[in-house]
Amino acid sequence: MPNILAFAETRGGELRKVALEAVTAARTLANAVGGGAEVHAMVAGASGMAQRAERLGQHGADVVVTLEHAGLAFYNPEALAAAVAARITAGGYRAALFSASAQGRDLAPRVAARLGVAIASDVTGFELAGDAIVVRHPVNTGKVVATVSLTGTPAIISVRPSAVTPAVAARTPRVEAGALPADPAVSRVKVTEMVQGNTGALDLGEAPVIVSGGRGLRAPENFKLVEELAAAFGNAAVGATRAVTDEGWRPHSDQIGQTGRLVSPELYVALGISGAIQHLAGMRTSRTIVAVNKDKEAPIFKIADYGIVGDVFEVVPALIQAVKAARQAH
Amino acid sequence: MDAVRIAVGIKRVPDMEARFKIGADGKSVDEAGLKFDIADFDSYAVEVALQITEKQGAGEVVVISVGPDVVQETLRKALSMGAARAVQLQCPAVPFDGLSIARALAAELKDGGFDLILFGKMAIDSANHSVGPMTAELLGLPCVTAASKLDVTSKPGVGTARRELEGAAELLEFPLPAVVTIDEGIARPRYPSLKGIMAAKKKPLDVKPAQLGAVHLSVTAMALPPERSGGRIIGEGAAAVPELIRLLQTEAKVL
Ligand SMILES: Cc1cc2nc3c(=O)[nH]c(=O)nc-3n(C[C@H](O)[C@H](O)[C@H](O)COP(=O)(O)OP(=O)(O)OC[C@H]3O[C@@H](n4cnc5c(N)ncnc54)[C@H](O)[C@@H]3O)c2cc1C
Numbered sequence: 001m002p003n004i005l006a007f008a009e010t011r012g013g014e015l016r017k018v019a020l021e022a023v024t025a026a027r028t029l030a031n032a033v034g035g036g037a038e039v040h041a042m043v044a045g046a047s048g049m050a051q052r053a054e055r056l057g058q059h060g061a062d063v064v065v066t067l068e069h070a071g072l073a074f075y076n077p078e079a080l081a082a083a084v085a086a087r088i089t090a091g092g093y094r095a096a097l098f099s100a101s102a103q104g105r106d107l108a109p110r111v112a113a114r115l116g117v118a119i120a121s122d123v124t125g126f127e128l129a130g131d132a133i134v135v136r137h138p139v140n141t142g143k144v145v146a147t148v149s150l151t152g153t154p155a156i157i158s159v160r161p162s163a164v165t166p167a168v169a170a171r172t173p174r175v176e177a178g179a180l181p182a183d184p185a186v187s188r189v190k191v192t193e194m195v196q197g198n199t200g201a202l203d204l205g206e207a208p209v210i211v212s213g214g215r216g217l218r219a220p221e222n223f224k225l226v227e228e229l230a231a232a233f234g235n236a237a238v239g240a241t242r243a244v245t246d247e248g249w250r251p252h253s254d255q256i257g258q259t260g261r262l263v264s265p266e267l268y269v270a271l272g273i274s275g276a277i278q279h280l281a282g283m284r285t286s287r288t289i290v291a292v293n294k295d296k297e298a299p300i301f302k303i304a305d306y307g308i309v310g311d312v313f314e315v316v317p318a319l320i321q322a323v324k325a326a327r328q329a330h
Numbered sequence: 331m332d333a334v335r336i337a338v339g340i341k342r343v344p345d346m347e348a349r350f351k352i353g354a355d356g357k358s359v360d361e362a363g364l365k366f367d368i369a370d371f372d373s374y375a376v377e378v379a380l381q382i383t384e385k386q387g388a389g390e391v392v393v394i395s396v397g398p399d400v401v402q403e404t405l406r407k408a409l410s411m412g413a414a415r416a417v418q419l420q421c422p423a424v425p426f427d428g429l430s431i432a433r434a435l436a437a438e439l440k441d442g443g444f445d446l447i448l449f450g451k452m453a454i455d456s457a458n459h460s461v462g463p464m465t466a467e468l469l470g471l472p473c474v475t476a477a478s479k480l481d482v483t484s485k486p487g488v489g490t491a492r493r494e495l496e497g498a499a500e501l502l503e504f505p506l507p508a509v510v511t512i513d514e515g516i517a518r519p520r521y522p523s524l525k526g527i528m529a530a531k532k533k534p535l536d537v538k539p540a541q542l543g544a545v546h547l548s549v550t551a552m553a554l555p556p557e558r559s560g561g562r563i564i565g566e567g568a569a570a571v572p573e574l575i576r577l578l579q580t581e582a583k584v585l
Pocket residue numbers: 213214215216217240241242243244255256257258259260261271272273274275276277278279282292293294295298310311312313370
């Protein structure tokens with residue numbers, strides 16, 4: 001049966017948003033395949049994975065395959081690559097979908113190499129075209145879009161975070177315990193420590209709003225303004241340019257651009273950012289872009305939907321108050 | 331570990347500042363007028379490799395590229411940075427299928443006796459993030475992707491790395507030999523010195539046929555994404571804030 005496998009990513013035992021995106025993408029593909037094709041979602045963690053089934057069913061999983069082991073408390077690439085590849089071989093899947101997250105980018109190519117099949121990475125769209133699955137994949141920092149045809153079976157695909165919006169396609173899934181052909185306890189690569197970032201802070205890949213600061217902020221302590229504006233929106237994460245991460249004002253993990261994170265929020269607010277091509281590469285697909293810059297010739301204004309020419313130290317405090325007021329009025 | 335032997339997979343890519351044009355076949359980028367160089371993350375990987383051998387005081391960095399003869403220029407650049415020798419795995423064009431590239435690399439690396447095999451976390455043109463972990467799987471080696479810190483010299487036979495996740499990071503330990511892909515922020519690539527450029531001309535560069543294997547993936551079209559319509563300045567200074575709020579509420583509907 002030409003079923004579709006989705007890898008449902010967890011962290012600390014909780015499903016991540018990208019897990020629901022992968023299941024939604026798999027549901028879309030299964031519906032296109034037709035003939036009652038099912039979505040099988042694999043979910044891994046230390047314990048209690050069956051409790052994740054209901055939520056995966058909400059988004060279209062017909063079967064939830066649980067992998068549980070103390071050695072799966074953290075992402076365990078060797079054990080998971082073996083388990084997912086074995087499941088695909090045994091189940092005869094038409095395709096396996098992953099998120100192109102840090103985990104998925106690591107796992108999906110390993111699975112493809114084990115199976116000896118091609119992978120289409122970081123795709124922003126896909127469809128069935130006869131016997132092939134055709135995907136769109138941005139290349140050259142998003143300045144060119146490649147259409148790629150995958151002819152082998154199974155097709156291994158990783159989907160760009162936020163390219164798919166989790167949708168409801170509710171059913172009550174069957175729950176199966178999956179096999180672990182490689183013992184998670186004997187993995188060669190061991191996680192010795194998990195360093196939590198800002199707990200409670202929204203991740204750049206998941207936040208609907210991103211407020212980013214550039215060199216125009218002038219000093220690390222001035223990022224307080226960026227953080228306050230993010231807090232005023234309530235659903236925002238803080239980003240930065242490479243000029244800022246190079247200076248050590250913000251950690252490298254906050255960097256957006258060609259060599260940093262690729263983001264696509266509903267709203268991107270660029271403060272004191274010139275709009276270098278390498279920065280645009282990471283955020284040009286944002287739905288709405290706002291820019292505040294004192295130089296009216298700054299290239300960021302060319303792609304901004306709404307630009308304000310002005311000093312961030314004057315405009316941002318006013319913006320913080322106005323956003324707070326607008327949200328209170330609701 | 332005494333002398334440390336490191337291989338680095340490097341790719342030749344166009345300068346991303348360019349205004350790209352689609353080739354006449356509709357499924358390639360027109361290369362006319364483009365400047366090419368070693369891919370960003372791959373240059374960080376070369377730098378990391380050089381720093382490790384320098385720290386260890388003994389060792390060798392070998393750079394490898396799969397592609398047509400023009401990649402020799404990219405290999406020479408890495409040699410001028412300080413790599414000891416280079417290998418071109420020759421094929422008429424760089425395949426888009428990462429597994430083909432990984433197969434060719436794995437065939438060459440298999441009996442190379444390397445302690446460490448480095449890659450960029452992604453090639454800046456294809457952005458697949460795949461060739462490194464695929465090569466590791468084909469070789470049966472432990473693998474860490476997107477390392478932002480790496481140490482292989484403190485403890486014999488053992489490597490440690492840090493890898494950034496979304497909003498968190500993992501510290502990892504693994505046995506050598508291993509495959510590691512390199513993220514940004516780990517090292518700034520050095521510029522080749524004049525002496526390095528002269529020396530590179532005499533360093534060995536072997537050319538061998540690439541064993542690519544079957545290809546299951548083909549590019550059927552390339553296109554330029556629609557231009558973003560932007561460029562609207564709504565006002566100056568704090569006075570423009572009320573108008574911005576109004577537009578965010580009524581037009582963009584994000585507030
Ligand atoms: C290989 C490579 C990869 C790169 N990758 C990335 C990447 O991933 N991400 C990235 O961001 N960059 C990247 N860069 C760097 C990029 O080229 C730019 O240097 C960088 O984005 C500039 O950051 P910036 O806009 O903060 O600083 P600047 O370019 O210095 O701009 C600062 C802006 O602030 C404005 N300003 C100053 N004071 C004020 C004020 N008081 N109020 C309002 N505005 C003010 C100025 O008018 C200016 O436009 C990369 C570069 C290379 C070569």
